[in-house]
Amino acid sequence: MSSSDELACVYAALILADDQVAITGEKINTILKAAGVSVEPYWPSLFAKALDGVNVKEMISNISSGAGAAPAAAPAAAAAAPADDKKAPKKEEKKEESESDEDMGFGLFD
Template sequence: MASSDELACVYAALILADDQVAITSDKIATILKAAGVSVEPYWPSLFAKALDGVNVKEMISNISSGVGAAPAAAAAPAGQAAAPADDKKAAKKEEKKEESESDEDMGFGLFD
């Protein structure tokens, strides 16, 4: 779980990104000071170095395509291999379901 120092720096970085201001350790520290939040002195510089050259707005708006793309691509071949067996099981279940829903099993028809 993230500490309050980390969260404060994340929010400060997001504020800077939203205002289209370069994210530097000095600017993060200035925002934290204005908010009355005290953090360890290494956090602002750590976040500034981590976000150097990163378009934060683009990263946030494309987070689902970047994170989910690799696992979904890796899972596709495994899913394709299991698909024929799953299709047979599904067909058998549908067959059994159709048999149990027929009018003959109930002993009467709809228009009898």
């Protein structure tokens, strides 16, 4: 039942954001009552606190812009790495094998 409660609160918050109304627990409750939806009493206030100070419209419209920033930083870091290798003498590093759960004395079914 809680997933339908959450979904109802999400829709109510989106309606408020679309109408450019502040998202509060009371306003979410008002929309839910008008729609004839009953939810656990803590959900509207929980969503209101989570969305306090958040521009919901901007968050939805910029959902894909965060994915483009991470790959752009990777080539810059890769370009800087060879310059660092030339300055420092090369060291041979020994990679220790990581211990598995069985080696630590516990496993999935213990």
